[in-house]
Structures are given as structure tokens and as C-alpha cells.
Amino acid sequence: MTLSVVVEQRFRAPAVSVAFKAPTPGVIALFGPSGSGKSTLLNAIAGLARPDSIRVDLGGVALHLLPPSRRRIGYVFQEGRLFPHLTVKANLRYGWMRAQPGPVGYDDVVDLLGLSALLGRRPHNLSGGERQRVAIGRALLSQPRLLLMDEPLSALDQARRDEILPYLSRLRTAFAVPIIYATHAMDEVTRLADTLVLLDAGQVLAAGPLGEILARVDLPLAARDDAAAVLRGKVLSHLPERRLSAIACGSDVLWVPLVDAAEGTALRLRVPARDVMLALREVSGISVTNMIAAEIGAIQVAEAGHAALVELDLLGGGQLVSRITLDAAERLGLRRGLRILALVKAMSVELQKD
């Protein structure tokens, strides 16, 4: 199925002109600074605000033609918005009782989000993280065909965010509900997104599969200090005697420090741009474990830091970004289309379960 969204708001602030398409199920991350139109967009999709024109099509169903209470679009608000006069259990059941029976089971949600100890409590007796988990459960239980999340972690401190992120990761795969996830935190994007929509001042800067967009050196993302590419792969095998694991990404194999995951487990590999070195030919006598053949897709000069951002299309599929000095780029004679080796330290690859 495909989700396609077109929203235009010209005559009222904030001005928004957005169109994107994404495959579903999957997580579509709307990424942009505050004021870039994320909430406006979500409210319009949910039907809580009326832009000048809107079209939301999910697998051939025109959702924008339905009244908000019949759209079956779940919404997790930034502040949770739990009903203060109801217990956690009654909050969870609010949408569930009003929905047709569907694939999302009450016990599954309580299990997945670890809510069983909270059921009898009232919202004002919950911590911020607990409240957000209940809000997510409540939205899921209304059997939504689409789930909207508006910076659900932004009101939480780092410890609480780390507590909830694994639940969100699990959510991606547990129920086949497409999710639109608005955030301005890059780590949430790299961890959760399948499709990335970059927003700025109400406009779409770029939209597409996460790996592709993160590797585009012409976008402001690549110029950020924490710029990184994400590869998706599966655990191929373990080499306990060398304390290494092999991860298959497309037809490439990356070696990483031994991971505690069964063979076949899907993983995300986050590779920071500043940790990718480039070499024209094989190098020996060096500690780097991974040498991956690639072709240079694009080179962008970043004024800040006198750096060159190099987009690498791996021959085995997938993309990386490398940030090197301008001087190095000139010495190696880098240019578009050049075959090259990307050197990636095993220790610099960050792994997450996908």
C-alpha cells in the first residue's frame, strides 16, 4: 500500500505546502525544526484543523473525506492528553470500545507497552514516560489504519526517552499500522524511520527512503555535526574466536564487534560520516576492519569546517557518507563516478535492532 499526503495552507499562518508519498506499513518520519509545519500537517491529516486543501490517500481510501471521528487515525499527542477523570484502564478502553473489532488486541498492547502495573492508576499519578506509553496504547487500541505521533518523546528527559524508544521500535513491527512520526530529534529518526520527509518552513526539502535521504550531501542533514548514514542488514554469522559478527547489507558484508543477536536478526547500522575514511586502493597494515567498494555519487563542499562531504553508493547496495578535509579530497582527486574504498572502523558502527 501507498500513503500519499497533499496539504496546502496559504492564507493562514503557518503557510504549509506539502506533498509526499510513502510505502506502508512503515514509519514515516517528519523531520524539521519547530515551526516547520509538523504539527500543522498532523492536525490536518487527523482532521483537527482545516487547511485550504488536503488529500490523504491510504491504499485507495480517501481519508480526508471522512469526518475526524470516523477516519480511524490514531493520534499520540506531545503532551499525552490522557483523560484525567478516567483510570489508565478506562483511558485505554476509550477508543477500543468505540472501534470495530480489529487486529490490535487489548492484552497484546498492555504486554507490549508494559502497562499491566498501571491499569488502576489515574493519569496524574503517572510519570511522563508512563503517561506517553498509555497514550500510545490508547491510540493503538482504537484500531487505527494510520497512527500519528507528534514528538511523543520531546517532553521527556533523556532517561525516559531511552525507556520508551525500545517500545516504539517494537511497535514498528508488532502491528502493521503505518506511522507518521513527527520529531526534531535525529536519533529517533535513525532508529525508527523507514521513510524520511525533511520539512523546512512548511515545505518538503526532500522525501524518500531513510538511507537515501541521510546520504544526500546536498541536504542540510549531511552538514550537521552528527551526520550519519544508516544501512539496514541482517546478522549473517558470528566469529566468536575473533569476537566479530558479520552483517549482510545488500551484497556487502560489514564486520562489527560480536553482537548478541541470533543469525538472521534485522539490524540498523548507523555509520557516522566523520568515521568513514576513503582510500583509492587496498591498504594493508591498518586497523580498519571494513573496506567496502563504492562509487562516489556526489561531492559537496561544506563551508563550515573546510570539509568535503562525499556521498558513496556502495556497490553492494546502500549508501554511506564520508566527511573528509577539503585537502584530502583534492589530494585523492575525488570526483563523481570514481570507484573508491570506504574504510569503516568496526568500532564506529552503532547497531540497533530493526
Added chain:
Amino acid sequence: MSLRAVGFALPAAILVSVLLSWGRFPGRFLLNALVHLPLMLPPVVTGWLLLLVFGVNGPVGALLERWLHVRLVFTEAGAAFACGVMIFPLMVRAIRLSLEAIDPGLDQAARTLGAGVLDRFCSITLPLAAPGVLAALVLGYTASLGEFGAVITFAASIPGQTRTLPLAIYAALDTPGGEAVAARLSVLSICLALIGLVVSEILSPARRRQ
């Protein structure tokens, strides 16, 4: 009789409060002014206006008499009705305060969870406004005990039927040697007023938020 007055006023007060707190519509200002008129006008004027409209020869009063065989003037029902009109602005204010204290985001959340307008009103708005509604009840009940001007004009002062506390006190003072009765009734009136104030203060949303 005061109970009946509150009974008259409450459903209408909730309806009007909801209308007034839910944004703009044509005639909102007029409705607001009409509701608050009894608070500003001398009660005798209110009673006289009621007499004009709901009297036996008044436009509404005549219809009520002909179709429903209901007569309000100089009856207990009429006294309750006049009280209801007088306490209406007080009740609307109390209910409106509690309605406006509700986060509109909760209504939106309920909407995304599949609840329709009426459903949301019953499951979210009303329960959250309940303290305000209760406060309005107590306030209205207490205030209606003390109605004088509108009642005496519209429904007269018939012992056992249309006589409110202050009417009784007034009548007692008018009777030679009635001071003792008047004093007892006054003490009763003070007690009722105090109880009413305390209870409505406990129930008010401002206090609950602390």
C-alpha cells in the same frame, strides 16, 4: 420550591454555558446579555417583565394557558420559575468557568478515538465539568432561597405557596410582635447562605486545581 427553581434553570444553564463557551456564533453577544440581564436589572423589573411576557394576557403566558393549561402567575410553579430566571446568570457563570477550564485538547483526543459530538459531551466534557455543575446547583439553590423582588412581583407572597424566606421575614416584620419569627428566619437564612457558599467554594474548579 427552590429545588424546582434549580430544576428549571439547570438544563437550560448547561446548554447556554456550552453555547457561550464554544466559540463564536451570530447572536452570541445578545444571548450573553440576555442571560446576565437579571443580574443587573432591579429584581422588581425582572418580575414585571416576566409578568408582561408570561402573564395570563402575555404572549407566552396566554399560549401556555391555552395549550398546556399551565398558569405561572401567582402560583408556586410561577415562583419557582421567577427564582429560576434570577439564579440563571449565577449558574451559567459557574458552569462556564468549569467548562472553560477544560483542556480543549482532550476533546480533540476523544475525537481521534472515534467519539462523536454527543458521545464526547457525555464522556469527557460533562464529567470534567461536574464540579462546576455541582457548584452551580448549590449556588443556585442557595440564591433562590433568598429571592424577593422578582417573586413578589410575578407570583405575589402567598403563605405556603409562593412565599420565599425573605418574603416570610418581610411579612413577619410587618406583623406586630413578629420580630422573634423574623430573627429566627434570618438566622436560618444566614446559615443556609454560609453552607451554600462553603460548599460551592469547595467544588469550584479553581480550588480543585490547587
